[in-house]
Amino acid sequence: MPKGPPSAYDALRCKTSSLSPSFGPIARTYDFLNHLLSLGCDFRWRRQAADLLGGRGPLKVVDLATGTGDMALALLRRREDVAEVTALDISEEMLSLARRKAGRNGLAQRVCFVRDDATETSLPAASFDAATMAFGIRNTPDAAQTLEEMCRLLKPGGTAVVLEFSLPGNRLVCAGYLAYLRFVVPLAGGLISGNREAYRYLNRSIEAFHQPAAFCHLMEQAGFAHVQVVPLTWGVASIYSGSKR
Numbered sequence: 001m002p003k004g005p006p007s008a009y010d011a012l013r014c015k016t017s018s019l020s021p022s023f024g025p026i027a028r029t030y031d032f033l034n035h036l037l038s039l040g041c042d043f044r045w046r047r048q049a050a051d052l053l054g055g056r057g058p059l060k061v062v063d064l065a066t067g068t069g070d071m072a073l074a075l076l077r078r079r080e081d082v083a084e085v086t087a088l089d090i091s092e093e094m095l096s097l098a099r100r101k102a103g104r105n106g107l108a109q110r111v112c113f114v115r116d117d118a119t120e121t122s123l124p125a126a127s128f129d130a131a132t133m134a135f136g137i138r139n140t141p142d143a144a145q146t147l148e149e150m151c152r153l154l155k156p157g158g159t160a161v162v163l164e165f166s167l168p169g170n171r172l173v174c175a176g177y178l179a180y181l182r183f184v185v186p187l188a189g190g191l192i193s194g195n196r197e198a199y200r201y202l203n204r205s206i207e208a209f210h211q212p213a214a215f216c217h218l219m220e221q222a223g224f225a226h227v228q229v230v231p232l233t234w235g236v237a238s239i240y241s242g243s244k245r
């Protein structure tokens, strides 16, 4: 597939590849900060993403860049038709927290956490009914390649649901949100996690990442049809969904 000219996001990835967060050092405080900095909205956003899964059960789902497992666990809690989730992440530290959380919640039997690279997994093609990815695609080295990998993992007609930060369309709301991202997030994130740079990366990567129209186009290019976007909380995050052609 022909690739377009490099976007601002590509440029940021090149410039900051050495700064792209390894989530290991912030794994311990990740959940707390995630809930604090999203003012608790992330729980609701993941539930909404889970509701967008299509298909008829029993569903086999893969959750990419699962981190501490919140998307995988939201799927299992919310959807009785989800039979099993394969949840992968590149960080062993994040996965070990996810395994413990699944155990505490009595969900360990229905989820398997594996270390793997979302851009090129070792999982067989066309083996899942649905694929999810929450706040992960922005952190992979190549969003287009990751979408192609999601598509490869799905059976024909299978659904992909991607939850990711975006910038609000309303200029006033966007200005307020940017001030929050640029000043409050690195300050609070740095103080609590001890890693200010990881939270500077968060705001830079959100600002430079594909915005909704461009991301929908990327999904179509990766092989998805019926691509839709649902803006969340004035557009500070968006849920994208599409089905494998």
Ligand SMILES: C[S@@+](CC[C@H](N)C(=O)[O-])C[C@H]1O[C@@H](n2cnc3c(N)ncnc32)[C@H](O)[C@@H]1O
Pocket: 023, 034, 064, 065, 066, 067, 068, 069, 070, 071, 088, 089, 090, 091, 094, 116, 117, 118, 119, 133, 134, 135, 136, 139, 140, 141
């Ligand atoms: C912001 S966290 C999101 C975690 C979780 N999905 C959530 O909803 O909170 C991003 C995760 O992406 C993972 N990640 C980054 N690059 C990855 C890759 N190439 N393959 C798999 N996971 C990756 C990181 O290790 C981290 O756990």
